[in-house]
Amino acid sequence: MYSQGSESLIRQARDIEESELQKFYSRLIKVLKVKEHGHETVDSLQRLHLILSANKYSRQLPAELQKKVSSLLSSPVEQLQVLSSAVLRESSLGLEYNQKNFSPLNSHAAALLLSQVDSRTDLSSYCTQLLRNLENRQSEGLSLTHTLPILNSVITHSPDCLTEDHVTFLSKKFVDWLRYASITQGGGASSGGFFTGPRSRQPPPITELDGTVSGDFFTVLCVGQGFTEDQWMNVYSFSMLRHWLLTYHSVSNGNSTVDTVSRLQHSLSHSFSNDDRSEVDGSVVSMVSATSSSSRLLPPKERLREKAFQYCQRLIEQCDRKAHKKTDTDLQKACLVEAVCVLDCVCSEDTSLVYRTFPYIKALFGRLSSDLSFARVLLPVAQFYLNHGEVAAVDCDVVWKLVFGRFPAELFNDNFLAHELLRFLRLNLDSLKFRVPQYTHFFPNLLKMLAWNSPALVDEFVDLMPSLVTAGTAVELLHTLLDLPCLSATLVLQLRAASLPIAEAGARGLVPLEAFRNPSFRGLFLFLLRTEAGTGDTIDRLSTLHELLAEAADWPRVVRCAQIVPVMLHVFFNAVIKVADEQLLAHLILVILERSSLLLNIPSYSKEIHRVFSCHLLNLCKLHPSLVVDQSHELLEFAGTTTNVYNKEEIYTHVVWVLGEYLSVSCDSRCSVNLITSCFEALEAVLFEITSSTPPSGGSCPAPRVITTLMSAMAKLASRSHDLIPRVSLFLSKLRTVTRGGSVAWCADEEDLVSIVTRGEELWSLLKTPGVAQSVLTPPSYITEPRWHRDTNMAMPLRLRLLTHLTHSQ
């Protein structure tokens, strides 16, 4: 598809010599001087466009060429309009903003003008021009259909271009376009042949998508052989209706300083004027609107709301019809989404419409909820329930069961649904917390989407995760996150098991797939696939599950999933410290210790997780130092296990550090001498073991950092219980003696060994004066907290001030 030829074409366009380019320019000027533009003009302009667009930096066209190209903007040949506007878009900088230069204005020139607008003022005057264009119903120049989207683009970028008058005017126009388009087919419908009488020359009525004659007003779901301009306007106006409703809402809120009374009078006077087409021939009394109160008497905005309501109501009915074409079936779904969103908009502005709208929404939900192919249509329906369910006192539980229950469970592999569902959650976090608090319990289900498509959704979950972390879910959520790669593998298996018959060759030989089908392991997989939290934090046979899934460790989906778990864990821990009490945090520390050896065996996965664990273990203990005394038993057990030195170096180092740092009376008064002594002894035993023997067969030496951390921790403990000082000193002196020989079995690198010994000597000399040792190794918090000693800017002035004070007082 992308050939070497294309690549070299781009290179040529980029590397073209200046002299060659100038030649090309002058040749082009000559070509453009000819009155009739033929193939050569088109070809040259296409090449010029490629040269300009292939470059990152713009090239300045010669003034004459620019002028010639500009004049093509108003050429009657569309191709020349397109090409000249494309060339100018790429080249002309500071193109004079002036519509008169491009008269009559066509759609391509108008787009060029918009792209070159250089200030809000320009945009404002452009906006005014466009509105005047709509008002005058000009037949020449920019067609009405193209004016509307440009206007939409303008108000997207700068809604404050609109004045209250504009809003009134456009709202009235929208009513006309939406509700009073012709109901007969447009041009070219019947040719009126020789045998056809005058009767059949009458254009036939429009039809519905299923072929029946349409009995109501025109909508985007009506078809005919051709369409009139007002029918096109109907399509355009409905396409931008929602944005308009959102925008005018913000405009009228923003301009609240305008005298409200005059605005009201103004809008009322407008609504009584005859400038709308409700009485023009060809309009039709709608079945839908016949029942509603006479909306003619309403001010323009309310009237537009009313008409929008009727339009959407009709669309929803039209979506019930069986369309002949697949594209129309898809369009029906898109129309349902739009209709429900528009209804949501108008109901948000006028709550009285909620009662009229809900029956339709309810019926729609009832009709579509059993068909998962309508899932993406049901999201706006859910949004409607969320926004207005309370006003209408409607029970929404069944909606949430579907959206948080069935959708993620059965459609986790639908990229678009996942994108929309997560956006829905993110935008509604506040109201969900308030109205649907049970939504956090669906986290095992919601995480399926993340497990399936981790790289694409990690961004969304970074935002969502904090809302899922509550005191009630934290522990289970932590386990679930750690097993996210298992969930990812299980989802793959679930789909494969469904698509591959048991007898098929591809299905055999895969250990995980066979395990997935094996009834004795069913419970394990069902736990992973649970939809709601609350059945238990985790399962007993986790290691069995990990063994069964060992083969999945190199599946790309599983590997990618494993890569995002550390990120999610960081978000989790940062959120959990805000909601958890000490008891829960203590529980989390236990989970950290336990799960550090219970992870799916993916290369570097454990290491990454250990790093996150270490970081947050430190954080938790720093925030709540008494956690260390609380959990001293488990922490000691962990620190006293020699194998942890070798296979969990990172987390082991941090456990030892927190023990040394926080096992102290100043952190928790429950910290007894016995506790300090038993901790000391556990660390001493490990340190002795690793420094007196060779590492376990085939393993590497203990990390130097582990050894120094152990020594420091022991010295810290000894500084708090002076009886222990001789034991540390003895060890350190032995260490010096042993290493005098130069090499030892437990440390391969000579430099490392020197550093270890130096650290040992420093600690040893410190401990010789226990008072100093205590102030250095266990300083009172008022010294460490402001961290004066680390901050030279703070420490020096402080010292100087003290000295000055002393000298002056003498």
Next chain:
Amino acid sequence: MVRCFLIHTICPVSNLGPGESRILYSRVFGPNEATFSAQHRGLSPEEKRLLQKEKVAVVARQVQSAVCLSREASGRPLMESVPGEEALALQEADSGAMRLRAGEPFSEEMSALWLGVQSLAFTLVCEAHENLLLAEGTLRNLSRHCLEQLHMLGQGSEVLLKSDRVDALLGRVLPHGQLLFLNHRFAQGLEKEVAAYASK
């Protein structure tokens, strides 16, 4: 509204580093957003243009990595289609949606929809509140027209030299970035116009 439409490579290109994408066509709708941001007020028109180009390039790179990751995860072998099999190629195409956070790279949050057809991607960046079902349908429609009219399944370079056809197509199906609810009759009318334009 749609902010931009682009066609770009998702395969390794000899002259580019890994992870980079060659943009074959790009069209940004509406005014340059740097004009309205306080942060970029002082920029010259040239710098604003460059900024816009870089934003488009960021989207292309992000989509490229999204498509590659999605293909890697699905593990499906890539189908090779030849000219004439456009409908099949589209059916087999990978597709997805991506969130572009505010400021990354557009000033407001956007959704990027992509369709990966063999070594190329068609990408539509639209405002986050847009009707994505409609946007997806429009993207498929645009992609089909591009594939067919510019013979993109073949070896040619028409997408580079005849980009005005894409402009003309966008002018009808996605005028000024406006997504339209077009039923098959409206679409047929436009298709005729597009075909007439291309046959000139």
